[in-house]
Amino acid sequence: MSHSANEDEHYPDDPEKARHQPTYTKGTQSEPTGEPSLASMTQEPHREQPTADDDSVSSLGGDAHTPNVLDPDAPAVLTVENLRMYFPVKSSGVIRRRIGDVQAVDGVSFEVPQGGSLGLVGESGCGKSTTGRLITRLYDPTSGSIHFGDQDLATLSSREMKPLRREVQMIFQDPYSSLNPRHTVGKIVGTPLAVHKVVPKNKIIPRVQELLEVVGLNPEHYNRYPNEFSGGQRQRIGIARALALQPKVMVADEPVSALDVSIQAQVINLLQDIQREFDVAFLFIAHDLAVVRHFCPEVAVMYLGKIVEIGDRDSIYSGSRHPYTQALLSAVPDVKQATVGGRRERIRLEGDVPSPINPPSGCRFRTRCPIAQEICAKHEPPLLQIGKRHKVACHFPGRLGQHPTEPLTSRLLGVDDQGNPDPGGSPSAELNDKPGYDDTWFDLDSRTFGRA
Numbered sequence: 188m189s190h191s192a193n194e195d196e197h198y199p200d201d202p203e204k205a206r207h208q209p210t211y212t213k214g215t216q217s218e219p220t221g222e223p224s225l226a227s228m229t230q231e232p233h234r235e236q237p238t239a240d241d242d243s244v245s246s247l248g249g250d251a252h253t254p255n256v257l258d259p260d261a262p263a264v265l266t267v268e269n270l271r272m273y274f275p276v277k278s279s280g281v282i283r284r285r286i287g288d289v290q291a292v293d294g295v296s297f298e299v300p301q302g303g304s305l306g307l308v309g310e311s312g313c314g315k316s317t318t319g320r321l322i323t324r325l326y327d328p329t330s331g332s333i334h335f336g337d338q339d340l341a342t343l344s345s346r347e348m349k350p351l352r353r354e355v356q357m358i359f360q361d362p363y364s365s366l367n368p369r370h371t372v373g374k375i376v377g378t379p380l381a382v383h384k385v386v387p388k389n390k391i392i393p394r395v396q397e398l399l400e401v402v403g404l405n406p407e408h409y410n411r412y413p414n415e416f417s418g419g420q421r422q423r424i425g426i427a428r429a430l431a432l433q434p435k436v437m438v439a440d441e442p443v444s445a446l447d448v449s450i451q452a453q454v455i456n457l458l459q460d461i462q463r464e465f466d467v468a469f470l471f472i473a474h475d476l477a478v479v480r481h482f483c484p485e486v487a488v489m490y491l492g493k494i495v496e497i498g499d500r501d502s503i504y505s506g507s508r509h510p511y512t513q514a515l516l517s518a519v520p521d522v523k524q525a526t527v528g529g530r531r532e533r534i535r536l537e538g539d540v541p542s543p544i545n546p547p548s549g550c551r552f553r554t555r556c557p558i559a560q561e562i563c564a565k566h567e568p569p570l571l572q573i574g575k576r577h578k579v580a581c582h583f584p585g586r587l588g589q590h591p592t593e594p595l596t597s598r599l600l601g602v603d604d605q606g607n608p609d610p611g612g613s614p615s616a617e618l619n620d621k622p623g624y625d626d627t628w629f630d631l632d633s634r635t636f637g638r639a
């Protein structure tokens with residue numbers, strides 16, 4: 188980055204560290220606009236210098252910020268049911284025929300509670316970004332529904348979507364490519380305000396300045412260009428842009444993975460402040476479980492287009508029953524031994540994630556699963572509720588090292604333990620994967636449905 192001596196005053200070697208950090212007080216930054224004030228956040232200034240803890244992402248969200256807690260009574264602001272996105276694969280040549288599909292998202296259901304946050308975690312290529320882009324309708328889903336209030340976003344036309352775009356906003360992974368380098372910060376953050384006519388034209392600049400202050404940037408810098416900011420600051424600009432329309436839901440697609448580890452915690456803390464102050468719900472996408480641990484009281488783990496385990500923080504971090512989640516957890520440095528069944532060593536997953544054009548039959552994880560058996564290739568495991576707020580999709584759900592030797596799902600599926608048709612069996616009516624949780628669930632010990 189090249190900058191003048193004058194700019195050096197504001198941006199010495201590391202602009203992120205030198206950033207002016209105001210404390211916000213209600214209504215001091217701009218004239219009243221008639222709109223609710225964005226500068227109503229009263230918060231401690233964000234930490235400037237990384238602490239010793241910052242060299243580990245496992246400390247994200249630590250510091251003065253306590254972990255977000257689950258409100259079990261919060262209604263769902265967003266309900267996603269059986270969502271699918273198949274991208275067509277065409278043959279090469281003059282006549283391009285459809286020869287297959289990338290099954291990027293294949294039947295995903297979940298709820299995001301009002302003002303809460305759901306983490307969506309999985310390795311690269313498992314369909315996280317596609318899910319986020321479907322919710323914000325950057326893609327048109329192949330099938331499924333996305334309920335927001337009494338509207339199904341999945342079925343709305345672009346024109347019908349326009350007023351709802353205010354409500355569901357996205358923060359992108361890459362703060363370098365997601366901001367137009369030819370536009371000033373004022374234009375980047377102000378455009379949604381102008382398009383949606385949120386404030387009168389002459390109030391746009393004061394509102395942009397207010398937003399910049401909320402995200403911890405100097406409000407005087409609204410006429411600067413993205414390349415004059417550091418990565419962390421650019422992500423703050425992206426957050427200000429998403430916040431401009433005061434959405435009810437924000438989809439944050441790996442919002443810190445492109446940032447230096449020392450900056451990640453600051454940006455997470457900012458998102459946490461925003462969530463609490465503006466009561467905005469988050470779908471927080473990350474590729475590792477450490478990042479979402481503090482921010483998300485509920486986490487969904489995805490593998491190859493499907494949710495394989497979903498649950499509240501305890502169920503996932505201390506009570507996981509799925510071998511894939513357990514492998515991801517073993518890579519988190521500070522997860523207690525108990526989490527992965529008393530084993531300390533990292534579980535290395537062999538091979539790569541298979542292609543979503545031709546995913547493995549049955550359980551998609553079976554080609555890399557250390558405990559796969561015959562039934563795994565024949566039947567897809569149902570996403571079975573096994574606790575008050577815990578679902579798992581595995582024929583052999585159990586703690587690491589304590590997975591059952593017989594499948595727990597065969598009777599429910601009406602097959603024998605090898606997955607062959609059982610003449611006397613029939614699939615259980617209890618197996619339908621709806622978003623959210625039921626009052627009754629399958630108890631792994633007694634192997635029956637009931638209430639705790």
Ligand SMILES: Nc1ncnc2c1ncn2[C@@H]1O[C@H](COP(=O)(O)OP(=O)(O)O)[C@@H](O)[C@H]1O
Pocket residue numbers: 274289290291309310311312313314315316317318543
């Ligand atoms: N526009 C697209 N066209 C075709 N395939 C796509 C498109 N976007 C994503 N994919 C494929 O869908 C799968 C899921 O991608 P993505 O949602 O980006 O995963 P993640 O965010 O978890 O890394 C990948 O195999 C990716 O290559």
Ligand code: SF4
Pocket residue numbers: 510511550551552553554556557558559560563568580581582583584
């Ligand atoms: S269903 Fe089978 S292959 Fe899939 S995770 Fe469970 S044990 Fe592994």
Ligand SMILES: [Mg+2]
Pocket residue numbers: 312315316317
């Ligand atoms: Mg992605």
